[in-house]
Amino acid sequence: MSGSEPRARFEALCGRLRPDLFRFAYWLARDRTVAEDVVQDTLLRAWRSFGSLGSDTAARPWLLTIARREFARRFERKRFETVDIDDLSDLEDPALAAADAQDVMDVRAAMLKLEADYREPLVLQVLMGYTTEEIATQLELTPGAVLTRLFRARQKLRAILGGTAEEL
Amino acid sequence: MNCLELRRALGAEPSRRTLEIEAHLAACPGCAAHAEELASFDRLLLRALQVPVPATAARVPTGVPRRSWLALAASIFGAAILGAGLWTFYPREALASAVVGHMAHEPESWETTKPVPASELAYVLGRAGVQLAPDAPEVTYAMSCWFRGWHVPHLVVHTANGPMTVMVLRHEKVTARQAFDEGGYRGVIVPAGRGAFAVLAKTSATAADIDVVADRLSRAVRFTD
Numbered sequence: 307m308s309g310s311e312p313r314a315r316f317e318a319l320c321g322r323l324r325p326d327l328f329r330f331a332y333w334l335a336r337d338r339t340v341a342e343d344v345v346q347d348t349l350l351r352a353w354r355s356f357g358s359l360g361s362d363t364a365a366r367p368w369l370l371t372i373a374r375r376e377f378a379r380r381f382e383r384k385r386f387e388t389v390d391i392d393d394l395s396d397l398e399d400p401a402l403a404a405a406d407a408q409d410v411m412d413v414r415a416a417m418l419k420l421e422a423d424y425r426e427p428l429v430l431q432v433l434m435g436y437t438t439e440e441i442a443t444q445l446e447l448t449p450g451a452v453l454t455r456l457f458r459a460r461q462k463l464r465a466i467l468g469g470t471a472e473e474l
Numbered sequence: 475m476n477c478l479e480l481r482r483a484l485g486a487e488p489s490r491r492t493l494e495i496e497a498h499l500a501a502c503p504g505c506a507a508h509a510e511e512l513a514s515f516d517r518l519l520l521r522a523l524q525v526p527v528p529a530t531a532a533r534v535p536t537g538v539p540r541r542s543w544l545a546l547a548a549s550i551f552g553a554a555i556l557g558a559g560l561w562t563f564y565p566r567e568a569l570a571s572a573v574v575g576h577m578a579h580e581p582e583s584w585e586t587t588k589p590v591p592a593s594e595l596a597y598v599l600g601r602a603g604v605q606l607a608p609d610a611p612e613v614t615y616a617m618s619c620w621f622r623g624w625h626v627p628h629l630v631v632h633t634a635n636g637p638m639t640v641m642v643l644r645h646e647k648v649t650a651r652q653a654f655d656e657g658g659y660r661g662v663i664v665p666a667g668r669g670a671f672a673v674l675a676k677t678s679a680t681a682a683d684i685d686v687v688a689d690r691l692s693r694a695v696r697f698t699d
Contacts, residue, residue, distance in 0.1 A: 324527065325524075325527045328527045328528070329523060329524065329525055329527065332525055333523065333525075338528065342528065347618060347620070350594070350597070350598070350617065350618060351617065353594070354615075354617070355582065376620075379619070379620055380620040381620075409518060410518065410521050410522045411522075413518055413519055413521075413522035414522040414523075414525070417519075417522060417523070428519075429523060431487075432516055432519050432520050432523060433520065433523040433524070438486075438487065452486075453486040453487070454486070456485075456486040456487065457482065457485040457486040460485055460486075460512075460515070461485070463519070464515075
């Protein structure tokens with residue numbers, strides 16, 4: 307693993323997957339600084355076990371799994387350390403606000419208010435393109451439970467945004 | 475598939491299309507409009523989820539340490555002198571238990587045998603403001619772990635008596651050397667500077683074996699700020 311070839315391959319993969327990794331970490335943590343730390347820890351750990359990665363196509367789920375574990379590891383002993391949505395200042399962050407339309411900002415704010423149980427499967431589906439079965443595997447849920455969460459997540463988002471959650 | 479079933483299905487998976495769904499949408503303008511609305515919302519949602527990625531995020535962890543080294547180096551002292559060979563088995567200590575508990579998260583750490591590259595080790599140590607003297611035991615595993623609110627260097631060192639784990643706990647206030655034996659691990663927590671470090675081995679190692687390594691680390695670990 308100390309040769310230049312694995313390192314070049316790792317760097318290429320990281321360069322390609324960095325946006326996904328950061329965004330996934332951000333929507334887990336709802337904090338850009340924490341997300342950057344999670345990403346850094348993820349890459350460090352990934353590099354250490356890079357030999358266990360098979361094909362490059364498996365890299366993204368592999369990294370996301372590590373990131374999820376890193377995030378959980380970070381907070382499992384500090385359960386009291388929760389983010390108060392009223393304290394979230396990211397929406398005032400120029401990096402987030404720049405060039406984004408108001409409707410995008412509104413949905414972002416609504417996502418920040420969504421409970422983690424609903425936020426995470428939605429991020430995996432919409433942002434990462436995971437199938438229901440892949441989400442179920444990642445979150446250790448049944449596919450049925452994932453579908454329920456995805457359905458309710460959208461309902462809740464619409465309710466937060468002021469729309470009427472559909473009565474189904 | 476009736477309208478209710480279709481809307482439930484698409485409410486969870488807006489892009490899902492089967493022959494049955496396609497047939498329903500073709501025959502039901504209301505559901506077709508609903509499906510387009512769901513798809514439109516998901517396009518907006520995707521844009522919202524694509525938050526800007528900082529240019530500085532996630533350097534590949536093979537480069538130089540993030541922190542600059544500061545000159546304030548305080549060598550670890552006391553414990554080795556005070557406690558050499560004196561193993562007092564304390565009642566279950568919260569810190570010792572936490573350290574032992576952390577081992578469950580890193581089972582692979584014990585299996586590593588190759589030396590950690592210098593740049594990687596420097597990154598892990600530098601993140602916690604720690605330096606390791608060149609004569610320290612060889613490090614075969616180095617990870618920056620989130621432990622009790624801080625980034626903590628979690629190392630495995632190669633010794634004549636097998637691998638031993640070292641956690642440098644600069645933010646833990648420890649007033650006296652604490653030996654422990656629990657959860658299949660034997661170890662010692664040693665005061666160091668304003669913090670401490672822990673050395674653990676699987677119980678096949680003796681207390682004396684661990685003492686030797688702890689004393690060596692007492693001379694090798696330094697805090698930089």
